[in-house]
Amino acid sequence: IMRILVSxxxxxxxxxxCDPQPGITTMTFSSVDGVKINSTKSRISNGDARFECLKSxxxxxxxxxxxxxxxxxxxxxxxxxxxxxxxxxxxxAAGKVKELYDxxxxxxxxxxxxxxxxxxxxxxx
Numbered sequence: 184i185m186r187i188l189v190s191x192x193x194x195x196x197x198x199x200x201c202d203p204q205p206g207i208t209t210m211t212f213s214s215v216d217g218v219k220i221n222s223t224k225s226r227i228s229n230g231d232a233r234f235e236c237l238k239s240x241x242x243x244x245x246x247x248x249x250x251x252x253x254x255x256x257x258x259x260x261x262x263x264x265x266x267x268x269x270x271x272x273x274x275x276a277a278g279k280v281k282e283l284y285d286x287x288x289x290x291x292x293x294x295x296x297x298x299x300x301x302x303x304x305x306x307x308x
Contacts, residue, residue, distance in 0.1 A: 211294065221296045232283045232290065236275035244275050245299045248283065248292045267302040274299070 206228025213221040222237040223244050236244035248271040254264035270290065275281055293305030 213296075223294050225292060225294070227286070227290060227292075230284070230286045230288075230290075232286055232292070233280060234275065234282075234292070234294075235280045236277050239277045239296045241296050242277055243296070244277070245295050245297075246271070246273050246275065246281075246292060247294075247300045247302060247305065248272075248286070248290060249302050250287050250289050251291065251302070269302060272299060 206226055208224070208226045210224045211222065212219055219238065220240040221244075224235040224237055226233045232248070234244075234246055247269065249267055249269045251265050251267050253266075270286065271283060273281060293300035293302070295305075
C-alpha cells in the first residue's frame with residue numbers, strides 16, 4: 184500500500200508542476216572502433232553543479248563553466264551583442280568529481296579531453 188501511496192503523491196506533485204529535483208544532466212561519450220575512450224557526466228540543478236570525469240584517454244577532463252548574457256534587443260540576425268563571463272576553469276583526473284555551488288541561472292559548461300576549451304563556442308585553445 185505504501186508503494187501505491189508514494190506513486191500517487193509523486194503523480195499529484197507532477198500535475199501541480201513540482202519537480203523534486205529539477206535540473207539538467209548531461210553525459211558525453213566518445214569511442215573509437217566501438218571502444219569507449221572518453222566519458223563525462225554533469226548535473227546542474229538549482230544553482231549547484233556536479234562534474235564527473237568518468238574516463239579519459241588522456242587521463243583528464245578539462246572544464247570551462249560560464250554564463251553568456253545577450254542584449255535584449257538585436258538590430259539584426261548577425262548582431263552578436265553577447266558577453267561571456269567565465270566562472271571557473273578546472274581539470275579533473277579520470278575518476279574524479281568536482282562540485283560547484285551558488286551558480287547563476289543560465290550557467291553553461293564545456294568539456295574537452297585534450298585542451299582547455301574557450302568560450303563562446305567552446306572551441307579548443
